[in-house]
Amino acid sequence: MITAERKPLAEIIDSIDGCRRIVLAGCNECVTVCAAGGRKEVAMLASALQMDFMKRGKTLEIHEMTLERQCDPEYVEQLAPFIDQVDAVVSMACGCGVQEVVRRFKSKRVYPAVNTKFMGASERPGVWAERCHGCGNCLLGLTGGICPIARCSKRLMNGPCGGSSKGHCEISNDVDCVWQLIWDRMKELGIEARYEDVIMAKDWSTERGGGPRKIVREDLQ
Amino acid sequence: MENFEPVIVAFCCHYCAYTAADMAGSMRLSYPANVKIVRVPCSGKVDSIHMMKALEKGADGVLVAGCLEGDCHFKSGNTKAAKRVTFVKKLLEEVGIESQRLAMVTMSAGMGTRFAQIAGEFTQAIRKLGPNPVCAGRGTCATAKVA
Ligand code: SF4
Ligand code: SF4
Numbered sequence: 001m002i003t004a005e006r007k008p009l010a011e012i013i014d015s016i017d018g019c020r021r022i023v024l025a026g027c028n029e030c031v032t033v034c035a036a037g038g039r040k041e042v043a044m045l046a047s048a049l050q051m052d053f054m055k056r057g058k059t060l061e062i063h064e065m066t067l068e069r070q071c072d073p074e075y076v077e078q079l080a081p082f083i084d085q086v087d088a089v090v091s092m093a094c095g096c097g098v099q100e101v102v103r104r105f106k107s108k109r110v111y112p113a114v115n116t117k118f119m120g121a122s123e124r125p126g127v128w129a130e131r132c133h134g135c136g137n138c139l140l141g142l143t144g145g146i147c148p149i150a151r152c153s154k155r156l157m158n159g160p161c162g163g164s165s166k167g168h169c170e171i172s173n174d175v176d177c178v179w180q181l182i183w184d185r186m187k188e189l190g191i192e193a194r195y196e197d198v199i200m201a202k203d204w205s206t207e208r209g210g211g212p213r214k215i216v217r218e219d220l221q
Numbered sequence: 222m223e224n225f226e227p228v229i230v231a232f233c234c235h236y237c238a239y240t241a242a243d244m245a246g247s248m249r250l251s252y253p254a255n256v257k258i259v260r261v262p263c264s265g266k267v268d269s270i271h272m273m274k275a276l277e278k279g280a281d282g283v284l285v286a287g288c289l290e291g292d293c294h295f296k297s298g299n300t301k302a303a304k305r306v307t308f309v310k311k312l313l314e315e316v317g318i319e320s321q322r323l324a325m326v327t328m329s330a331g332m333g334t335r336f337a338q339i340a341g342e343f344t345q346a347i348r349k350l351g352p353n354p355v356c357a358g359r360g361t362c363a364t365a366k367v368a
Contacts, residue, residue, distance in 0.1 A: 008315065009312075009315040009316060043270050044269060044273060047270065047274060047277045048315065048316050051273075051276065051316050051355045052316050052317065054277075054355045054356075055316070055317060
């Protein structure tokens, strides 16, 4: 999933301070699962904003809406009936969702209420960790299914480095050395001989090196 | 301000605090009428949004009252509630509302005296804090204030 965290309240308030009416738009997908921008978080933020405005003797009308998917035009369209009645849209979706709202409603101010963080997985309740950088040419098949691009602090293709110690990365004892994880996993699978195969320098043009990316599927157009 | 009587919403777990409040009554212990009890099946049932809404709608203080540590009828509802209370307190600080307006307390069903004591002390603490700033800004309040 794409993970996110709510922005500091002061920053959100600052962006909408001149507004009288807003739509607060959550998303039912990733940001719901990582508890950053689903219906519940929309309600919490609405309540916090409401209290802040009332405390200062101001009023703010908030229309709470949580779209099925804010990165899909057909769901963004659901904002259309309300858009003329509000001064701005505050989006609790990831950066993709925010930009879809911007693309559809050209003359409306749209502000993000969350900081989009990374593509990750939920390790246990309340903990999400980075797993993939979307490099565009997945090499998990070579590394025992564990990604050194997203999970090695130095993005080493052939690790570990000299800083690996007792399974930890040199940057912190709280960070696993991914190359230790890769080695352990290969041993478990009985394919440790493959560890010696050198992974060649990566072509980063499939990642951000090639500029903004797009997927085009003619069969679906 | 001198006549300010706070309104306290107390979310009380059916298996402990609610019974304790009942017991306080049967023991003829008086506790402030400011405390409005909302019975819940477990303190873990009290969501962050319930605490926020109570304060947004004008309560001056909110108590979440659950079972003693290790005694939750549903195993861990009270520890979950305590974590949520901590989370909401942080959010309140961000909003600029005194986090002391929200508190988690624990007791057993037999602790009528403790319930009455907590109710008294919390009401007093909120009386000192003064009215919920949300009401002050709004000029009116959903809650009844003694004139
Ligand atoms: S190798 Fe690339 S695509 Fe595969 S998990 Fe790592 S970053 Fe993602
Ligand atoms: S210690 Fe491991 S994870 Fe950390 S930078 Fe070195 S190889 Fe990468």
